[in-house]
Amino acid sequence: MLIHLAKPWIGEDEQRAVAAVLESGQLVQGPLVERFEQSVAALVGRTHAIAVSSGTAALQLALRALQVGPGDEVLCPALSWPSPAHAIRVAGAKVRFVDVDQDEWNSTAEALREARNGNTRAAIVIDQFGNPARAEQIREALGALPIIEDAACALGSRFASGPCGSLGKISCLSFHPRKILTTGEGGMCLTDDDDLAEKLRMLRNHGQLRGEFVVAAGNFRMTDIAAALGLAQLQRLDEMVARRREIAALYRDAWGGEIDLQRTPDGSESNYQTFGVVLPQGHDRDTVREKMRERGVEAGLLSFAIHKLGSFAGSEASLPIAEHLAARGIALPLYPQMRNNEVEAVVRCLRGVLHE
Ligand SMILES: Cc1ncc(COP(=O)(O)O)c(C=O)c1O
The missing domain is CATH 3.40.640.10 (Type I PLP-dependent aspartate aminotransferase-like (Major domain))
Known part of the structure; x- marks a missing residue:
């Protein structure tokens, strides 16, 4: 599954x-x-x-x-x-x-x-x-x-x-x-x-x-x-956002400084529409995603460096942070109906792939 x-x-x-x-x-x-x-x-x-x-x-x-x-x-x-x-x-x-x-x-x-x-x-x-x-x-x-x-x-x-x-x-x-x-x-x-x-x-x-x-x-x-x-x-927006925050907190606790995560400015609150992680050096993003999928977890591409897409071919812009995050970022499963044991399974899966 x-x-x-x-x-x-x-x-x-x-x-x-x-x-x-x-x-x-x-x-x-x-x-x-x-x-x-x-x-x-x-x-x-x-x-x-x-x-x-x-x-x-x-x-x-x-x-x-x-x-x-x-x-x-x-x-x-x-x-x-x-x-x-x-x-x-x-x-x-x-x-x-x-x-x-x-x-x-x-x-x-x-x-x-x-x-x-x-x-x-x-x-x-x-x-x-x-x-x-x-x-x-x-x-x-x-x-x-x-x-x-x-x-x-x-x-x-x-x-x-x-x-x-x-x-x-x-x-x-x-x-x-x-x-x-x-x-x-x-x-x-x-x-x-x-x-x-x-x-x-x-x-x-x-x-x-x-x-x-x-x-x-x-x-x-x-x-x-x-x-x-x-x-x-x-009608369920508050409930959906609250559960997203709970799941994000579980992920944050699990990684605790091991992997780069998105930081929310002090005083602000995220709804965690996407939970991204930036893979450490030495791990190829697509290989990690493939291995996670084989082990039952769908991880997405985090996002795009838009100036590098075909629709902006010829753009000479150099935007190193966007390029870095697009190249090394993946999105982890997160939706309100997700159970805690599924969150734990995602953490185990990514940890296993990174440490094998
Ligand atoms: C930041 C941002 N803007 C705009 C859109 C476009 O929204 P839609 O898919 O409803 O056209 C998206 C969709 O992923 C998005 O992430």
């Missing part, structure tokens, strides 16, 4: 909620999408929430709403799933990659400030793997520069100053099954700005504003089926 990297927690509440939507006949952009938006906005303390079809869609719409386009540059951490950097490219702007901190695996205020130049129009700030970025320092370092917070992984995490999702002029969430709560595919933009909220609602819905097609835009709406799932999951 394989211990999986991640597993969405879908119970009877979700099944009943989805069945009720199917019976209602109102499948798209109906009352549940609005309820889901209001619930998440209240949870994160934002004025507006705009539900969309994925976290990637949320980033693309955020950049468009902020009128980022050709000639502009946008700062983007180099260690991540490629969505934020791809979204900048899709907007026609240039990605200015920024390296990440060795311990926290997020870009620091200082690195973001240094990377900024006269063409910088916005910064994407990521709470990577649910670990809060240093929000207060970054806000101070970037001043009036619009921040898009990529909180795809960070629902339920907290900065010292408040919930993740509260940092950006626009903050973006993902509800992909690897995330803290899932709607299948899904995402959300959060903002306190009335005009941006109106623009985002218009951009997700074919560019329609009060019944008129005012700009050319696609369809990025969320279904009521997805929102029903999200609302049911939201």
Whole structure:
């Protein structure tokens, strides 16, 4: 039997909620999408929430709403799933990659400030793997520069100053099954700005504003089926995050300095969307993952040095920490239904592979 990297927690509440939507006949952009938006906005303390079809869609719409386009540059951490950097490219702007901190695996205020130049129009700030970025320092370092917070992984995490999702002029969430709560595919933009909220609602819905097609835009709406799932999951968010923290604490105690782990800034709290470990020198990441799989544990790639991907071929950027973490990092199984004996089995498995 394989211990999986991640597993969405879908119970009877979700099944009943989805069945009720199917019976209602109102499948798209109906009352549940609005309820889901209001619930998440209240949870994160934002004025507006705009539900969309994925976290990637949320980033693309955020950049468009902020009128980022050709000639502009946008700062983007180099260690991540490629969505934020791809979204900048899709907007026609240039990605200015920024390296990440060795311990926290997020870009620091200082690195973001240094990377900024006269063409910088916005910064994407990521709470990577649910670990809060240093929000207060970054806000101070970037001043009036619009921040898009990529909180795809960070629902339920907290900065010292408040919930993740509260940092950006626009903050973006993902509800992909690897995330803290899932709607299948899904995402959300959060903002306190009335005009941006109106623009985002218009951009997700074919560019329609009060019944008129005012700009050319696609369809990025969320279904009521997805929102029903999200609302049911939201009831268990605290329980899911609490259990994730318990499992992460077991992993932390087990490794106790033996392996490099992601550090959470003092005063902040991670939701542990992903639990990464950086393999010590002398261990090949792919061999370790293969051996773990043979022994019944699925370990994932931790993340990507985005500037090294084919979609950025020709990039000469050198971002050594992102490259190091991407090359040597693996993600260990972590999901709320995981039992303690499974956590112990993962620890034994990795230890066995590293010490053989
Ligand atoms: C940091 C980050 N941003 C954006 C996304 C994209 O979210 P989605 O898969 O919902 O498009 C992901 C997904 O893994 C992510 O990890």
